Amino acid sequence: MEILTLIVKRVSYAAMLLLAVVVLNFILINLAPGDIADTIAGDMGGATAEQMAEIRADYGLDLPLWQQLFRYVSNVMQGDLGYSYFHTQPVTSLIAERLPATLLLVITAQLVALFVGTLLGVLAARKPNGWLSHIVTLIALFGYSAPVFWTGIMLLIMFSLWIPIFPVAGMVDVTIEGGWWSHVLDIARHMVLPVITLSSIFLALYSRLCRASMMEVLGSDYIRTARAKGLSESQIVFKHALKNSLGPVVTLAGLQFSAVVSGAVLVETVFSWPGLGTLALQSIIARDTPTIIGILFFSAMVVIVGNLLTDLVLRLIDPRIRNRA
Amino acid sequence: MQDTIHHIAPDNSADAILLSVRNLTVELTTRDGVVPVIDNMSFDLKTGGNISFVGESGCGKSMTALALMGLLPQPAGRIASGQILFNNEDLAQASDARLREIRGNDISMIFQEPMTSLNPVYTIGEQIAEVLRRHRNLDRAEATAKAIELLDAVHIPSPASRINDYPHQLSGGQRQRVMIAIALACEPKILIADEPTTALDVTVQAQIFDLLTELQEKTGTAIVLITHDMGAVARMSQDIIVMYAGRKAEQGTVAQVIRQPAHPYTHGLIAAVPHLLPTITEERPELLEIPGIVPPLSQFGQNRCLFASRCNYATEQCRQQRPEEISRENQHITACWHTDSLS
Ligand SMILES: Nc1ncnc2c1ncn2[C@@H]1O[C@H](COP(=O)(O)OP(=O)(O)OP(=O)(O)O)[C@@H](O)[C@H]1O
Ligand code: SF4
Ligand SMILES: [Mg+2]
Numbered sequence: 001m002e003i004l005t006l007i008v009k010r011v012s013y014a015a016m017l018l019l020a021v022v023v024l025n026f027i028l029i030n031l032a033p034g035d036i037a038d039t040i041a042g043d044m045g046g047a048t049a050e051q052m053a054e055i056r057a058d059y060g061l062d063l064p065l066w067q068q069l070f071r072y073v074s075n076v077m078q079g080d081l082g083y084s085y086f087h088t089q090p091v092t093s094l095i096a097e098r099l100p101a102t103l104l105l106v107i108t109a110q111l112v113a114l115f116v117g118t119l120l121g122v123l124a125a126r127k128p129n130g131w132l133s134h135i136v137t138l139i140a141l142f143g144y145s146a147p148v149f150w151t152g153i154m155l156l157i158m159f160s161l162w163i164p165i166f167p168v169a170g171m172v173d174v175t176i177e178g179g180w181w182s183h184v185l186d187i188a189r190h191m192v193l194p195v196i197t198l199s200s201i202f203l204a205l206y207s208r209l210c211r212a213s214m215m216e217v218l219g220s221d222y223i224r225t226a227r228a229k230g231l232s233e234s235q236i237v238f239k240h241a242l243k244n245s246l247g248p249v250v251t252l253a254g255l256q257f258s259a260v261v262s263g264a265v266l267v268e269t270v271f272s273w274p275g276l277g278t279l280a281l282q283s284i285i286a287r288d289t290p291t292i293i294g295i296l297f298f299s300a301m302v303v304i305v306g307n308l309l310t311d312l313v314l315r316l317i318d319p320r321i322r323n324r325a
Numbered sequence: 326m327q328d329t330i331h332h333i334a335p336d337n338s339a340d341a342i343l344l345s346v347r348n349l350t351v352e353l354t355t356r357d358g359v360v361p362v363i364d365n366m367s368f369d370l371k372t373g374g375n376i377s378f379v380g381e382s383g384c385g386k387s388m389t390a391l392a393l394m395g396l397l398p399q400p401a402g403r404i405a406s407g408q409i410l411f412n413n414e415d416l417a418q419a420s421d422a423r424l425r426e427i428r429g430n431d432i433s434m435i436f437q438e439p440m441t442s443l444n445p446v447y448t449i450g451e452q453i454a455e456v457l458r459r460h461r462n463l464d465r466a467e468a469t470a471k472a473i474e475l476l477d478a479v480h481i482p483s484p485a486s487r488i489n490d491y492p493h494q495l496s497g498g499q500r501q502r503v504m505i506a507i508a509l510a511c512e513p514k515i516l517i518a519d520e521p522t523t524a525l526d527v528t529v530q531a532q533i534f535d536l537l538t539e540l541q542e543k544t545g546t547a548i549v550l551i552t553h554d555m556g557a558v559a560r561m562s563q564d565i566i567v568m569y570a571g572r573k574a575e576q577g578t579v580a581q582v583i584r585q586p587a588h589p590y591t592h593g594l595i596a597a598v599p600h601l602l603p604t605i606t607e608e609r610p611e612l613l614e615i616p617g618i619v620p621p622l623s624q625f626g627q628n629r630c631l632f633a634s635r636c637n638y639a640t641e642q643c644r645q646q647r648p649e650e651i652s653r654e655n656q657h658i659t660a661c662w663h664t665d666s667l668s
Contacts, residue, residue: 220441221436221438221441221442222441222442222443222444222445224396224436224442225436225442225443225444225504225507226444227396227428228394228396228428228429228433228434228436228508229428229429229455229456229459229507230424230425230426230427230428230429230430230456230459230460231425231429231455231459232425240444240447243446243447244444244445244446317446318445318446319445319446319491319493320445320491320493
C-alpha cells in the first residue's frame, strides 16, 4: 500500500516536472525567430499580409499569449506535439517511431554497465591489491577520460577495418531472412558496439564506486557476524555484502540517467543508430523546432521514469528507506 | 612453569576439559613490524564452564577471542605458535573449511556492537534461520519455525510476527537478544561474548546477563566473557584471566583474584572499583585509572615486565626479564617477580 502512495506521489511530482518542461518548451518556441505562419508562407513561396493573418488565426497565433500557452499544454496532454514540416509528419508519430530504438540502447547500456561494473567492483574489492583491482582502476581511468564519441570512433575503426565481426552501422540488416529469432539476433549483433561504447563510461563509474562501497561493507560488523556464523566466502560476499554495497551504485545510476540519454545522442550519431539521437541531430541541423522540442519532452520523460525506477529499486534493496516514507 | 597451569582443580576434577589453549602466540603484522599481540597464552575451559577476560583496552582480549574463532584480521594476523585444543582437535591447525563448520555451530560469538552487528537489509528471522540452514541442514520452513522458537527463548515478544522485522525496527537490547539467538541457534559448546553489554543501558545490561545465565542453564554452553565490568565478572564467572599487553597477568577463581590479587596490575584494577558487589547494580563498576597507559603494540613481546613503567613495586629485575608465570596455592597464577610483596 505504502508503495502505491509513493508511486502516486512520485508520479504527480513527475507530472509537475513535465508541465514545467512543456511550459519551457512553449517559451522556447516563442523565442525562436519566426512562427508557423512564416514557415508555411515560406513553403508556399510567399504570402500576402492577409493570408498571413488568416494562417495565424487558423493556428490561434492571434490569441493572447496565455491562451496560446493553454492551448499548447492541452495539445501536449492529448499527445499532440505539433507538426514537423521538415519530416512532413506529426512530431508524436515521428518520435514514437524512433523512441524504441533509443530506449533499447539506453536501457541495455545501463544494465550492462550496472551488471559488469558491479561484478568488476565486487571482484576487485575482495582483493584490493590483486591484478583485477588494478585493471578496474585502469578501466575506470580510461572510462573517465575517454569521451564517448572517441571510444565510439575507435571501436568503429577497429571493427570495420581490422576485425569486421560486428556491424558498425544501423540497427537491422534488411537482407536478413528467417523467423523472429534471427531478427532478434541481428539486432543484438548491431547493438554490440553502440552498447559497449555507451556503457563504457558508466561501467567505469559504477565499478569504481562499487569497489569502494564493497570494501567499506566488507569491513563492517555484520560481515564479521556472517563470518562468525561459518558462512562460505561466496555467501558472505554475494549475499551479505553485495546487497549492502548496491545502494550507492544504484543511486549513482539513477543520477546518471540523463547523462546516459545525452550520451546516446552521440553514440547514435557515430553508429547511425536510428533513434532519437540521430533524429535530434537532423532536426537541429534542419532547424526543425517542433521536433527538437518534442525530443526534449520525451528525453525529460525518460529521465523522470528512470529516476522513479531508481527510487523503487532502492526501496527494494534497503528496508530502512522503505520505512522512512 | 607452563605445565603447572594445566592441573585440574581438585573440586572440579570430574569436569571434562572442553577447550585447552596452550602457549598460544598470535602475531600481528603492523607498520612497525611483526608483534605478538597474544604472547604465550594458556588456559583451560571446562564443559559448561565460565571464564572471564578482563584488562584495559588494547590488551588483546578481543584478539584472543578472534583467534579461538579462526577470525583473526586478515592478512595481518596469524597464529605463530601454540595450540587451541577443542575436544582434542587443534583449531590452530584446522583448515578454513573445518573452521567454517565449527563457527556458529560449536563455537559462537556475540559482539560489543549490537546496533551494527546485524545485517540491515535482511529480516532478523532470515538471519537466525540462515545459521540453522547452514549447520543443521534444515529446510526453509523448519528453519523459520526454529527461528520463532529461538526468538521466544530470548524473550522477544510476539516472535511469530517479529521474525519479519528488520534490525532497525529493534532496540539495542533486542538486537543483542537476536544476536544471542543466532549464536545459540545450533546449541554451541562455547559462546564467546565480547563485551556484550558495553553499548547498552544499565538496566538492559542486567537483563542480557540474566538471559545468558538462563540460557546457559538450559543448554550447558560454556561462556567466555570479555568485559570491562568487574560486576559482570563476579556475576557471570567462576574463573578470571587478567590480561596485560597480550600476556596473562593473573589467573584464578574470581574469589581468589578479587580477594587476594596477586599481581600489582590486578590490584590496581580492583582498587579502582570502590566496592565490588556480586550482583549487577545501577552503578557500572569499570576498570579504570591506573596511572599511565598500556604500552604501544610495538613494545609487546619484549623480554621484560611490560607493566614496569606503571608499577610501584618495579625493580631492575622487572625491567630486565619477563616474569614467569608462577602458581600460588590452588591454581592461582600470576606473572610477577614480586608477588610476595603484595600480600
Ligand atoms: N585489524 C587489526 N589490525 C591491526 N591491529 C589491530 C587490529 N585489531 C586490533 N589491533 C590491535 O591489537 C591490539 C589488541 O586489540 P584487542 O582488540 O584485542 O584489544 P582489547 O583488549 O579487546 O581492547 P578493547 O577493550 O578496546 O576491546 C590493539 O593494540 C589493537 O590496536
Ligand atoms: S614484575 Fe615487577 S614490574 Fe611487573 S608487575 Fe611485578 S613487580 Fe611490577
Ligand atoms: Mg575488544
